[in-house]
Amino acid sequence: MQGNAQVIEFLNEALTAELTAINQYFIASKMADNWGLKALAKDYYDESVAEMKHADILIERILLLDGTPNMQRLFNVQVGEDPIEQFRLNFEMEKAAVERYRRGVQVCADAPDPGTRAFLEPILLEEEHHVDEAESELDLLARIGEQHWLARWA
């Protein structure tokens, strides 16, 4: 089924972001594990897999619309040098994902492609949930301090 060119272009941009997020969470997980932050490592590992599931369905949707998934392109994988910087960089990436999917919903509305819009909305909700969780953690970090916050994740 031939899809709208702008919609396919958006889906490929979203795929690039998901492929980037898979790698960013994966290296964050391995570095957290190396720092002894086992619970944080597990959390990042699960996030990486969640992003891979998004990539999975984005690829299927692009193929359904007779587009070509771009598996080659990545945005910058932002690797923090300490756990706090890493957490903040991951938070920035999640906020960018929410903004991107909101824009994607609009691209689908303009196309119009209500099917792809309905497809994107559950992903948007998941990304919003990730941002909310990260905000709660950053609030907690400000309240209890770096050492107590890190101890929770050890």
Add this chain to the structure above:
Amino acid sequence: MLVCHCKVVTDRQIRAAIDAGARDEFDVAAACGAGSDCGGCIPTVQQLLGECAGCPVAGVARSTLTLPAA
């Protein structure tokens, strides 16, 4: 933040190279190695150059990759 994964160069090291006089991505690569392998971090290097007053941001990201002849 680690910017250049290939040569293991951080944003602070790139800023230091710019403070020491690097004015484009080639100067940065010569000074600290960032952007001299896969080229994936060159947009970030250009962004850092742009933050430094008096450094124009290159309009097009140039890759250091050499493509095989067609």
